[in-house]
Amino acid sequence: MLDGSGDSKVWAIAGRLHPAWVGVLGALLYLPTARYGLIRYDDPWLIRDNALLHRLTWDGIRRVFFDLSVEQRLQLGAEYLPVRDLSVMFDFAIWGDRFAGHHLTQVLLYAGVCALAATLVLRLLENRGLAWWVGAAFALHPVHVEAVAWLSERKGVLGALLFFGAACLGVRYLRVGGVARLVGCLVLLAASALAKGHMLAGAGALAMCALWSADAVPRRRWTLGSSALGIGALVFVPIYVAGQSVGMVQPYHGGGFLETLALSCTVHGKYLLLMMLGGPYSIAYPVGPDFTNFGLLGLGLLGLLVFSFLTVCAVFQSSRRNAANFGLGWWLLFLAPVSHIVFPLQNLLADRYLLVGSWGLLLVLGLGVVRLPRRSAWVVGLSWLVASTVWSVTQLGHWESSRALRLHAVSVHPSHVESWHRLASQAEEEGEYDQAEAHVAQGLERSANATDRWRLYHRRALILQKQGRIDEAIRWLRVAASRPEAHKAYANLGLLLARRGEIRDGLEQVRKACEYQPRSAHNQRARGIVALEAGEVEEACAAFAEARALEPFNADNHFNLGLCELRRGDDPASEAAFEQALELRPNLVDQVDRARRSAPR
Structure with a gap:
């Protein structure tokens, strides 16, 4: 397979142990997270409150696999x-809400x-010491x-x-075929791409494995490469259709292609810095x-040009193919889907985007380490692993709570x-209104040029509302409701105006909210x-029917629709909505009974 020869004596300590045992390192490092709870960053609505994933049923499985509706x-x-959704269902079946x-x-x-990442190095290069080091560096x-x-x-x-x-x-x-x-x-x-769309880049990585494996039977190389690319193309279709329908593919972040290209190079520079x-x-x-x-722009651009040149040369000249440019090509392949050049995404950059791609750069680094003189290899290799562990343990502490993470x-x-x-x-939410206002004030002070300051104005208004200071809250909501992205500010402004008796003005505001974002259950x-x-x-x-379609497991949506149908005089529709509300939240029974008794006959 690939040529990864080097001073393997440095790694003689690995002996006959399979490098897959590095998985134990990964498990030990992250075992403390078993005492962590949920983070107030997608965890509540995606996992805790997502009733569809709480029960492992055939209907639930059908919906996650075959219901491509926007609401679903x-x-x-x-x-x-x-x-991914199926794995969460299994988690709830096994652990419940623990x-x-x-x-x-x-x-x-x-x-x-981690075990498979190390095993892949061993299978590609047949160098046990290198596989141990790359696997350990990956795990830590x-x-x-x-x-x-x-x-x-x-x-x-799961996708990795x-x-x-x-x-x-x-x-x-x-x-060996088969x-x-x-x-x-x-x-x-x-399955990996249906766990995380980013794994579609894996089709290209498998094609690279086939192309770089010069000693393999040509028919097998062609079969694996073409089949992987074909499967990737097929799986891409539903992922893209679903993502396009809900607006996951964004406009270019920089305002145009060239600006986004410069921004992408800056992001690449930051990624290279984080990897080092x-x-x-x-x-x-x-x-x-x-x-x-x-500095980041130059680093990212230089890295992109050098890595691309070495990889492209290897693609078209078999004599140039080696383990190092294989690792660089791997990095570029998994960088492409999150580079914002192919598909501009919502998040500009995130550590999690590097989970699989990092293997490529760590392979290149490992090749350099094993080629050092014996003493230097031990010093550099162990120093890297120790530094990685220190950084990881430090960062793990920040994930212990939402507050620590955000601070x-x-x-x-x-x-x-x-x-x-x-x-x-x-x-x-914890009732610490003075502290909440202090965070808003600090945020406004330190984000003078940010385009999303409206979020802080909106939060200030909600804090004031909680304290019963409605007039002040309305004033800040009018400041926040300044652009289409602030659609929830329009919705909340409409609610408070109606509460103050300004019904028509309030109705105008909530209509704007739904115009700007009709797929928000809150707005509807x-x-x-x-x-x-x-x-x-x-x-x-x-509106209540649309809210129910967007959040079918929210009992309030069924209850609100039941009240509205009761007002409209459609008793069967009202009863059906009330029954669904009670099924989801039985403690609504008193409110439902009062609504039924108060209905005009």
Whole structure:
């Protein structure tokens, strides 16, 4: 297979132990996350409150695999990832709402990822010492903390496990053949992409494995490469259709292609720095359309040009193919889907995007380490692993709670509005209104040039509302309701105006909210409430019905629709909605009885 020869004596300590045992390192590192709970960042709505995933039923399985409706996709995170959803269903079947068990599942999956990542090095290069070091470096690298410690990133860890399994089977097929190995490889490849769409890049990685394996039978190389690309193309279709329907593919972040290209190079530079242990690591970095760092831009551009040149030369000249440019090509392949050049995504950059791609750069680094003189190799190799462990343990501590995570984020990126907003939201929910306002004030002070400051104005208004200061809340909501992205501010403004008796003005605001974002259940509920107060019963019922379609497991949506149908005089529809509400939340029985008794006869 590939040539990864070097001073293997340095790694004689590995002996006859299979490098897959590095999975134990990964498990031990992340075992403390078993005492962690949920993070207020997608975990509540995607996992805790997502009733569809709480029961392992045939109907639930059918819906996650075959229901591509906008409403269903929004409920499942605006993506088509049925394998991820199925794994969460199994978690609830095994652990229920004991989320320590969910974290334990995540740790075990990651241990499997590390074991397979090391095994892949061994199968490709037949160098046990190199496989041990790359596997250990992979298991301990701090850029993986986000993917393992955050339950909502189950898709990344599961997708990585399935893909590395596919790659190991694919390489084995290239060596010894076997239809079962080929089929297993392709099935795992498809499953990995249905766990995380990013794994579609794995089709290209398998094609690279085939192309670089010069000693394999040509027919096997062609079969694996073409089959992998074909499966990738087939799986891409439902993923793209679902993502396009819910707006997952965004406009270019930089305003145009060239600006986004420069931004993408800056992001690449940051990724290279993070891979070289240039922390701190965080869920937010000071990189964006309004951010200029010529150092990162230059590093990213240089890396992109050099890596691309070496990889392209190897693709077209077999004599240039080696393990190093294979690793660089692997890195570029898994970078492409999150580079924002092919598909501009919602998030500009994130540690979790590097989970599988990092293997390529660590392979290149490992090749350099094993070629050093014996003493130097030990010093460099162990120093890297120790530094990785220190960074990872430090970053793990930040994931212990939502508050710790966000406080660390604003220490790394002081102008990150979203983190200030979430800190204020958490303090507000805990009744610490002064602390919540302090977070809002700090965020506004440090984000003078941010385009999403409206979030903090919106949060300030909600804090004031909680304290009964309605007039002040309305004033700040009018400031927040300044752009289409602030659609929830329009909805909340409409609700408060109606509460103050300004029904028509309130109705205008909630209609704007639904115009800007009709797929928000919150906006549709607000429109239904205000329209009903305004006597617009037909509009109210339509809005409540849409809210129910968007959030079918929210009992309030069924109850609101029941009230509206009762007002409209449609008793059968009202009773059906009330029954669904009671099925979801039995303690609504008193409210339903009062509504029935108060209905005009």
